[in-house]
Amino acid sequence: MGSLATMKKKAKSGKQSKKQKFVYFFGKGHAEGNAGMKDLLGGKGANLAEMTRIGIPVPPGFTISTQACALFYENGEKWPSGLEEEIKTHLAKLEDAMGYRFGDRNNPLLVSVRSGAAVSMPGMMDTVLNLGLTAEVVQGLIVKTENERFAWDAYRRFIQMFGNVVMGVKHETFEHIIEKKKKQVHAAQDTDLQANDIKDIVRQFKVAYQEETGEEFPQDPHLQLNKAINAVFKSWNNPRAIKYRDLNEIRGLLGTAVNVQAMVFGNMGETSGTGVCFTRNPSTGENKFYGEYLVNAQGEDVVAGIRTPEPLDKLKIQMPEIYKQLCKIREKLERHYRDMQDIEFTVQEGKLFLLQTRNGKRTAQAAVRIAVDLVKEKLLNQEEAILRVEAKQLDQLLHPTFDPKEKKEEIAKGLPASPGAATGCVVFNADDAEAQAKKGEPVILVRIETSPEDIGGMFAAQGILTARGGMTSHAAVVARGMGKCCVAGCGDLRIDYEAKEFRVGNNTIKEGDFISLDGSLGKVYKGKLKTIEPELSGDFARLMSWADKMRRLQVRANADTPNDATVARKFGAQGIGLCRTEHMFFEGDRIIAVREMILAQDVEGRAKALEKLLPMQRGDFEGIFEAMDGLPVTIRLLDPPLHEFLPHDEPSQKEMAEVMKVSLEEIKHKVEELHEFNPMLGHRGCRLGITFPEIYDMQVRAILEAACRIKKHGARVLPEIMIPLIGAYKEFTILKDRMEKIAEKVFEEQGSRVDYLIGTMMEIPRAILVADRIAEVAQFFSFGTNDLTQMTFGFSRDDAGKFLGDYLQQGIFEKDPFQSLDEEGVGQFIRWGTEKGRSVRRDLKIGICGEHGGDPSSVKFCHRVGMNYVSCSPYRVPIARLAAAQAAALEKRKKFDRKGET
Amino acid sequence: MGSLATMKKKAKSGKQSKKQKFVYFFGKGHAEGNAGMKDLLGGKGANLAEMTRIGIPVPPGFTISTQACALFYENGEKWPSGLEEEIKTHLAKLEDAMGYRFGDRNNPLLVSVRSGAAVSMPGMMDTVLNLGLTAEVVQGLIVKTENERFAWDAYRRFIQMFGNVVMGVKHETFEHIIEKKKKQVHAAQDTDLQANDIKDIVRQFKVAYQEETGEEFPQDPHLQLNKAINAVFKSWNNPRAIKYRDLNEIRGLLGTAVNVQAMVFGNMGETSGTGVCFTRNPSTGENKFYGEYLVNAQGEDVVAGIRTPEPLDKLKIQMPEIYKQLCKIREKLERHYRDMQDIEFTVQEGKLFLLQTRNGKRTAQAAVRIAVDLVKEKLLNQEEAILRVEAKQLDQLLHPTFDPKEKKEEIAKGLPASPGAATGCVVFNADDAEAQAKKGEPVILVRIETSPEDIGGMFAAQGILTARGGMTSHAAVVARGMGKCCVAGCGDLRIDYEAKEFRVGNNTIKEGDFISLDGSLGKVYKGKLKTIEPELSGDFARLMSWADKMRRLQVRANADTPNDATVARKFGAQGIGLCRTEHMFFEGDRIIAVREMILAQDVEGRAKALEKLLPMQRGDFEGIFEAMDGLPVTIRLLDPPLHEFLPHDEPSQKEMAEVMKVSLEEIKHKVEELHEFNPMLGHRGCRLGITFPEIYDMQVRAILEAACRIKKHGARVLPEIMIPLIGAYKEFTILKDRMEKIAEKVFEEQGSRVDYLIGTMMEIPRAILVADRIAEVAQFFSFGTNDLTQMTFGFSRDDAGKFLGDYLQQGIFEKDPFQSLDEEGVGQFIRWGTEKGRSVRRDLKIGICGEHGGDPSSVKFCHRVGMNYVSCSPYRVPIARLAAAQAAALEKRKKFDRKGET
Numbered sequence A, B: 001m002g003s004l005a006t007m008k009k010k011a012k013s014g015k016q017s018k019k020q021k022f023v024y025f026f027g028k029g030h031a032e033g034n035a036g037m038k039d040l041l042g043g044k045g046a047n048l049a050e051m052t053r054i055g056i057p058v059p060p061g062f063t064i065s066t067q068a069c070a071l072f073y074e075n076g077e078k079w080p081s082g083l084e085e086e087i088k089t090h091l092a093k094l095e096d097a098m099g100y101r102f103g104d105r106n107n108p109l110l111v112s113v114r115s116g117a118a119v120s121m122p123g124m125m126d127t128v129l130n131l132g133l134t135a136e137v138v139q140g141l142i143v144k145t146e147n148e149r150f151a152w153d154a155y156r157r158f159i160q161m162f163g164n165v166v167m168g169v170k171h172e173t174f175e176h177i178i179e180k181k182k183k184q185v186h187a188a189q190d191t192d193l194q195a196n197d198i199k200d201i202v203r204q205f206k207v208a209y210q211e212e213t214g215e216e217f218p219q220d221p222h223l224q225l226n227k228a229i230n231a232v233f234k235s236w237n238n239p240r241a242i243k244y245r246d247l248n249e250i251r252g253l254l255g256t257a258v259n260v261q262a263m264v265f266g267n268m269g270e271t272s273g274t275g276v277c278f279t280r281n282p283s284t285g286e287n288k289f290y291g292e293y294l295v296n297a298q299g300e301d302v303v304a305g306i307r308t309p310e311p312l313d314k315l316k317i318q319m320p321e322i323y324k325q326l327c328k329i330r331e332k333l334e335r336h337y338r339d340m341q342d343i344e345f346t347v348q349e350g351k352l353f354l355l356q357t358r359n360g361k362r363t364a365q366a367a368v369r370i371a372v373d374l375v376k377e378k379l380l381n382q383e384e385a386i387l388r389v390e391a392k393q394l395d396q397l398l399h400p401t402f403d404p405k406e407k408k409e410e411i412a413k414g415l416p417a418s419p420g421a422a423t424g425c426v427v428f429n430a431d432d433a434e435a436q437a438k439k440g441e442p443v444i445l446v447r448i449e450t451s452p453e454d455i456g457g458m459f460a461a462q463g464i465l466t467a468r469g470g471m472t473s474h475a476a477v478v479a480r481g482m483g484k485c486c487v488a489g490c491g492d493l494r495i496d497y498e499a500k501e502f503r504v505g506n507n508t509i510k511e512g513d514f515i516s517l518d519g520s521l522g523k524v525y526k527g528k529l530k531t532i533e534p535e536l537s538g539d540f541a542r543l544m545s546w547a548d549k550m551r552r553l554q555v556r557a558n559a560d561t562p563n564d565a566t567v568a569r570k571f572g573a574q575g576i577g578l579c580r581t582e583h584m585f586f587e588g589d590r591i592i593a594v595r596e597m598i599l600a601q602d603v604e605g606r607a608k609a610l611e612k613l614l615p616m617q618r619g620d621f622e623g624i625f626e627a628m629d630g631l632p633v634t635i636r637l638l639d640p641p642l643h644e645f646l647p648h649d650e651p652s653q654k655e656m657a658e659v660m661k662v663s664l665e666e667i668k669h670k671v672e673e674l675h676e677f678n679p680m681l682g683h684r685g686c687r688l689g690i691t692f693p694e695i696y697d698m699q700v701r702a703i704l705e706a707a708c709r710i711k712k713h714g715a716r717v718l719p720e721i722m723i724p725l726i727g728a729y730k731e732f733t734i735l736k737d738r739m740e741k742i743a744e745k746v747f748e749e750q751g752s753r754v755d756y757l758i759g760t761m762m763e764i765p766r767a768i769l770v771a772d773r774i775a776e777v778a779q780f781f782s783f784g785t786n787d788l789t790q791m792t793f794g795f796s797r798d799d800a801g802k803f804l805g806d807y808l809q810q811g812i813f814e815k816d817p818f819q820s821l822d823e824e825g826v827g828q829f830i831r832w833g834t835e836k837g838r839s840v841r842r843d844l845k846i847g848i849c850g851e852h853g854g855d856p857s858s859v860k861f862c863h864r865v866g867m868n869y870v871s872c873s874p875y876r877v878p879i880a881r882l883a884a885a886q887a888a889a890l891e892k893r894k895k896f897d898r899k900g901e902t
Helices: A003-013 A035-053 A066-074 A083-098 A135-145 A148-166 A171-185 A195-213 A221-235 A239-247 A299-304 A312-318 A320-337 A364-376 A382-388 A391-398 A430-438 A452-460 A474-482 A538-550 A562-570 A582-586 A590-599 A603-627 A650-660 A664-674 A686-691 A693-712 A729-750 A765-769 A771-777 A785-793 A797-809 A826-840 A856-865 A874-901 B003-013 B035-053 B066-074 B083-098 B135-145 B148-166 B171-184 B195-213 B221-235 B239-247 B299-304 B312-318 B320-337 B364-376 B382-388 B391-398 B430-438 B452-460 B474-482 B538-550 B562-570 B582-586 B590-599 B603-627 B650-660 B664-674 B686-691 B693-712 B729-750 B765-769 B771-777 B785-793 B801-809 B826-840 B856-865 B874-901
Strands: A023-027 A061-064 A111-116 A127-131 A257-262 A273-278 A290-295 A341-348 A351-359 A410-413 A415-418 A421-427 A443-447 A463-466 A485-488 A494-496 A501-504 A507-510 A514-518 A523-526 A554-558 A576-580 A632-636 A718-723 A757-762 A780-783 A845-848 A869-872 B023-027 B061-064 B111-116 B127-131 B257-262 B273-278 B290-295 B341-348 B351-359 B410-413 B415-418 B421-427 B443-447 B463-466 B485-488 B494-496 B501-504 B507-510 B514-518 B523-526 B554-558 B576-580 B632-636 B718-723 B757-762 B780-783 B845-848 B869-872
Touching: A023 A035, A023 A083, A035 A061, A035 A066, A035 A111, A035 A257, A035 A320, A035 A351, A061 A083, A061 A111, A066 A221, A066 A257, A083 A221, A083 A257, A111 A221, A127 A148, A127 A221, A135 A148, A148 A171, A148 A195, A148 A221, A171 A195, A221 A257, A273 A312, A290 A312, A312 A320, A320 A341, A320 A351, A364 A382, A364 A391, A364 A538, A382 A538, A382 A874, A391 A856, A391 A874, A415 A474, A421 A430, A430 A443, A430 A452, A443 A452, A443 A514, A452 A474, A452 A582, A463 A474, A463 A514, A474 A485, A485 A514, A538 A874, A554 A562, A554 A874, A562 A603, A562 A874, A576 A869, A582 A590, A582 A603, A590 A603, A590 A650, A590 A664, A603 A632, A603 A693, A650 A664, A686 A693, A686 A729, A686 B801, A693 A718, A693 A729, A718 A729, A718 A780, A729 A757, A729 A771, A757 A765, A765 A771, A765 A785, A765 A826, A765 B785, A765 B826, A771 A780, A771 A826, A780 A826, A785 A797, A785 A826, A785 B765, A785 B785, A797 B686, A826 A845, A826 A856, A826 B765, A856 A869, A856 A874, A869 A874, B023 B035, B023 B083, B035 B061, B035 B066, B035 B111, B035 B257, B035 B320, B035 B351, B061 B083, B061 B111, B066 B221, B066 B257, B083 B221, B083 B257, B111 B221, B127 B148, B127 B221, B135 B148, B148 B171, B148 B195, B148 B221, B171 B195, B221 B257, B273 B312, B290 B312, B312 B320, B320 B341, B320 B351, B364 B382, B364 B391, B364 B538, B382 B538, B382 B874, B391 B856, B391 B874, B415 B474, B421 B430, B421 B463, B430 B443, B430 B452, B443 B452, B443 B514, B452 B474, B452 B582, B463 B474, B463 B514, B474 B485, B485 B514, B538 B874, B554 B562, B554 B874, B562 B603, B562 B874, B576 B869, B582 B590, B582 B603, B590 B603, B590 B650, B590 B664, B603 B632, B603 B693, B650 B664, B686 B693, B686 B729, B693 B718, B693 B729, B718 B729, B718 B780, B729 B757, B729 B771, B757 B765, B765 B771, B765 B785, B765 B826, B771 B780, B771 B826, B780 B826, B785 B826, B826 B845, B826 B856, B856 B869, B856 B874, B869 B874
Parallel strands: A421 A443, A443 A463, A463 A485, A554 A576, A554 A869, A576 A632, A632 A718, A718 A757, A757 A780, A780 A845, A845 A869, B421 B443, B443 B463, B463 B485, B554 B576, B554 B869, B576 B632, B632 B718, B718 B757, B757 B780, B780 B845, B845 B869
Antiparallel strands: A023 A061, A061 A257, A111 A127, A111 A257, A273 A290, A273 A341, A341 A351, A410 A523, A415 A485, A421 A514, A494 A501, A501 A507, A514 A523, B023 B061, B061 B257, B111 B127, B111 B257, B273 B290, B273 B341, B341 B351, B410 B523, B415 B485, B421 B514, B494 B501, B501 B507, B514 B523
């Protein structure tokens, strides 16, 4: 649209041009608005106008624009000048259209007043129905409808809603009166109350209203209307609406529109009714009309759940004509909106009215099926279908879930740290997890928190449960990387490592007991639960094939093991964008050799220990190269500081001393020597390569020896050696020169050569600043946006938890920058790095390998910047593939739009 | 010049144009070179040419260019084509000039072959004298000089030098032969040896030479010359020369030039001699001819220290004519070079020759005096004088020093962490330091290492001595900030806190014993030593007044107390650029209130504790505002993470629990809760302001209340409130809005207003990226280059020690980026931040307040970027003032040069 900004500016400026229009009429087949005007008329208002335009029966009415709402706030909660006049004019128009008059005791017009913002916020804002009723008008209504009970009940409902919504009278005040009356007359249900009972309730309501508000219930319908409009304006900023927008990241809207519409009544007897339906099944996506309705009821009754609604099939029998009409409307709306619709209707004395239509919310499964079906039905082309499915939602389809038929006993709730479902018996440390898993026993690893030493156990487990740590804790990050289900920060758990049990509520779970985790919901259940594996074929596969055709950005995976690599390939990864070698250092006996290397006093000692590691590392790479035959594999050389490989508690240090036959003091001394104040900013990454070059020497040798061997087996091997934490040109050249010498030696020894690249992580701000120089020598860049985000913001992911919540709440950041790339800041770095790099090396291969590589909006950014690929955890590969396709589709559309303009 | 780069490129390209000239002649009043050609001819060669041109008697010769040296390396240690030819031609020219012939047995030409790079590297490279002597030629020399002993001794020296320098024969080999001979003939000194003795020594030398080199001593003078030239070329890259360049940060040179010059002999009897002198006193700068000489000696004898040289006064008596000539030359050289010269001369049989002139090295005191005197003498203008004094050197003049007459007993050596001299009795903790100091006792605080809790004690002490930590350890940084003498990382100290003593070597120093520290040398002495206070008047004051007139950049000081502020003003600070408020939190009882605030469970509890702090903080600010009457004071709000204010060892925690009447567990729990993985990247700076707004509220109130009160006393108060660690626009606006509200409240309460600014530290990379947005609301920027450097490089100052040494040694960084601003990286940020900020707010006040503000080259960068001010520790203010003036002078000069070009 682009007009939102202008509108906002106009609204903010406080200056109104004389011709400013605030109110838009719809009715009798004509409307001033249309579906494209959501920003101004809200979703509801725009669609009411649109439906009117295309000849769908909609009760006439008018919409007061979101801009009026913005000016209302701008003016200190007063209407902008001109609004009152406009409302009056349009009310008269509405009276004409209906042939009724507002406040007329013979032929009264009643209206509904509903909120409706550009983005749907169901239930968050206010609605008043039956507005226009007074003591006098209700008499007219009785005469006109010949239904005394209906009229009094309408009045009762109006006082209740108006009192509560507009004037803040407590719900209980009204409910209490009704309950008392029901007891008094021995009525079991509301419907058992007679006209006179309700009349008495109305009397009591008015008394209560006056007591609580200090004023009489207004008997002027125009005053009622004005107050109701104000209430809707104000409901835009009620706490729950603010909270809802916060939670759903809805920002940048002007306010809510107000829809004033002639009332129709579904509670006028057996030929009336009201219903809600979806044009297709919102759970499965099946192309079947789906909904419920209630005879002789108003909309609120369906929601309130007092009576159980009937399925639509019943309507077909009860009101076949209405059902036929509704089916026609269903088809018309789907053809018109080219999407599954969520509609509300009311039947008043055998006449059908549509009160709302909007694109229906749906599950991921339904989204995929509907998109694919709409292409089959030629309502959409493939490109449009791809844009219809929210990439993030795919996550639901990519992990195991619990069989919905299983009965679940929830015992605790934590953070949904890594999606999926897992069942296993409880173990309390990594060694036990590995031992049990080797026996073929599924296990859940339960820890207060995890550390890098637990990697082996995490890998062996079906799922991970921690008592401490947030969405970006070690457990959460590693689990997501592994595509492993994880519930983190489950604060109620009291874990006793010694007793090997944990308590939560009244439950004591011992080692060996079965529990189940739902990582998508953050829930912990007692006992075994059956899981269902994700289905990646059918409609999903079709949609993904369209996406793959369309996208320009390649999608790789972060994978550290042959197994990860295999999963990644299954999910459609086109290579490995980040293979972390440090995880390999923890496995089995390797850690002993690693520790020997760390304790060594000199180069020789280090070299000796590294020699032991060489064949193991080589084996790892062979497995990965084999799994990725024909696809590139980016291997990052050792990154974490060395102290991460030493134990930090005394028992483990003692154990290590025994195993390694050195004194405890020596180990303690080394731990102290390696201590860092800020490990994130310490002796790690390529700094290790500069000070202890033997380590990288060994790794490069292992990579290239593995590559040569696997090539001999006939596979195509494309290793890309990645140096982490580069910040200066010469850091890179020193390391690269050394690597190239080793490569030549290896090729000579092996009697064969492989093509390989040497590139760098871009994760240090300084590297961006000198990206042009680095690109002279580096053959690829991979933006490590985890670290880059940390350095750019100057806070670490591990520590930011203490204030990030406040920052999001106060709107300092719109999104958690570790979840979704900060385009304003980090994004500038990425643009500069890319431009500077390509200014020197035109075909520089550029990718991203932070967790952002699996976040749809970040993926779209990567596309726009012109990267070659994104890399993400294997389970996010399909999400990235879809997001990449959407980015390409949006770009194409934009180009087309631009062409259209000129 | 600019031509160096071109020259290097040409040299590197390996392509030589046909006309490339490698050899430059000088002699008989004409020279092909001049003083401006140092890059090509080296300092020595250029000055020999220059002296020749201006008519000073110089033995003729020729210079082989540094470019030839570069090509020598480029060609795998072979001469570039054409060089041999050129040398031959110039040798012939030299023979003509002298009337002697190379290798001629009747009239032999002897030459010296000396190195000489563009930058003086005394003693680092090689020299060969008396070249051209052979068994045959020596006979001719005997005939010609009628001095057999002289001739044999010349030959003996030549073989010795050539053998050692060119062929690598060990010194001892030759020395051993001489010693044997001396014993044999009972000669006490070399001069007691007779011609025949020396003749025998020559014979033995030749045998030894052949034994060690496997070849005969060359009897072809041309071969001798070629080998000597190669030796000089090669000496450019001998380990000690490389090390010297490293240490002195000499980079970017092509190589060494080679000077081949006709020999003159100072050892031809009583009418001969050799000497070295300075045209003014290099220690004091006094305008008095200053030097020493030896009769009947060669240059090496003066250096070798075998005989004690005579002062110049003696020359005046012994050779009055020569002395008169020398005085004339002194004057001529000073007038010509317009600087104090360091010259070498030789008298051969009553004839004076100059062998070298160069600008003399001098102490800071001398540099200032000479510069001022040269202006008085109208040899320099003020601008030139300012450029003559190295800003860094001023440091020597700004701190107390030990009386040179005192006898010192050194007991340990550590790092020269903060300059100055201090004497006091030893204390081992901060509390004792404060207690003793209160009694008027000067103390030296001795700690294994210091932490923020020791601030009070550090401040109370005369000097600080630590056993651990480097140049950027807490002790070092804080001490430099305070201008307090500090010796850090004195690893030999064994400190026993319990026994209150430390041992080092055989000394045991107990609490109360006196020691003295030299923070400029890193030395620890036993006992009391008298110190001399720096003298800031006289020439120093004059030079500084010229500097102040010239500079555009203002100089402020980092000062946290009224006392610091007073010192800063004395040193010429034009305001305070950084007043850190956290140090105030440690003093006396305040820490209790601070800890109460930290332990508080809610806003009310915090507010209560902060109320106690308010009057104390206000008092601090009052003192500072008073001291800085009329000058701006930038106050940074609380920056460090809160856990820095809690004790981390159990005894202190227990103590705190008792004082505060809470349980030890509560304190431990809070410490654990506040623990951070990377405190540098944690919950600090304005993040505290966002999450605990009460803290900044209190501080802002304290600042503005103090300002109003002091204003009432008639002082001019200019507070500038600085928010640390800003990374996002909204962070700033939220805090600023809050502050402005408090300001209005305070002004109302006080019944008066003061002007104040609210600005931000620029220390987070993201802040630079959004500097334009921040400048919409921030009234000043102050680049916090300590943190900015850490974030840009991605390493912390505390942890970088583990690899920074390797990085400097391997040339990855030219300088320690924490000492001298990294212009390539961090400098880009500063440029962008400045440009972006001023693009929005044209008059945005911009400064720097990292430690770089006191580093001359960084100050010059700040000038070029267009900052308004730099801020540094009080003791560095004069350095910054001078550096700022130099920057302005250089800029003016550049502009003038550019004008000249057009």
